[in-house]
Amino acid sequence: MRVPRFDAAGELVHDGPLIGAALTRVLASGRFIAGAEVDAFEREAAGFLGARHAVSVGSGTDALTIALQPAADRHPGGEVVTSPLTFAATASAIVRVGLRPRFADVDPDTLTLRPDLAAEATGPRTAAVLPVHLYGRAVDVTALRSAVGPGTPIVEDACQAFGARDAAGRACGTLGDAAAFSFFPSKPLGALGDGGLITTGDAELADEYRLIARHGCREQYRTERVGFNSRLDALQAAVLRVKLARVDQGRRRRAQIAALYAARLDSVPGLRLPADAPGHAWHAYTVRIAGGRRDTVLARLRARGIDAAVQYPVPLHRMAPFADPRPCPVAERACAELLCLPIWSGLGDDRIDYVAQELRDALRTAPVA
């Protein structure tokens, strides 16, 4: 049996005709940049999340970069406290606006930024704190806010967390001062290409983001500040409007898949399951395998047609562009142990059974390193 990590075409099965109609509508309009589809998507996404303002951009990386720019303007050369257990885009965005990442370790259960360690890492050089809702699990931003104090901007990396909610039921993207989302196809809300969104409750920030993403122009050909070009295409906006209607349904199915994995893998020796949380978006289902056996297990799963993945094998503070000798032992250990199992809303129960059975078998036979 083949179990891909994600099936972008399979995700479209239910929405195919609606997406076809949306694309045809945009083609007929001849308006491919900005316009009604993009405006409507921004409004509808903001409404869904409960965010006051939403600014669409070209990717999650752009969303992070733009969302950090006001903090960089206020603290040139300053630091952004963030997690080392994330995709490189989180730290690249920090560096691209002239700031430096300052890594604080993650919690061993949630694998997200620990508020107390984030607070320890903040100081006069801190320009912002950037928690990552890793795998679609909401960081406790309320705890983070009280740990770091009121004056420090909190920018959420919500790229993996569209539709995720915290313990109080508040949507990721409304928890900090601003948030960045990615619409990469495999994300909880995925486009048919690249796309991104910045949300904020602050009208002035939203205005600033829009200016940065539109070459600093409020009026055509009158640049007020240095910016660049970052836009969500009208075609992608139209697709995202269709898919937005099913975001919660997709999240519920992934939560069901997570529960099925948990039931089938409960008490398997040598396996640690991800901690559940009510509003988890389950962008990834990440187990942990200790004892140096993870790579053997991964190779065996791949040989059996299961596209499991290591997301991520190296923490960012151990990568040359972001190198920092300060240890983050929990993240380092997690990178050696974690394994992401296939999860997407169209994954059928038969394939979940197969993955669980193969994982149990692989663990039984893999020798401890």
Ligand SMILES: Cc1ncc(COP(=O)(O)O)c(C=O)c1O
């Ligand atoms: C945590 C995180 N941050 C940032 C990004 C960047 O998003 P994009 O690929 O849309 O630029 C991603 C997506 O891959 C991500 O997973």
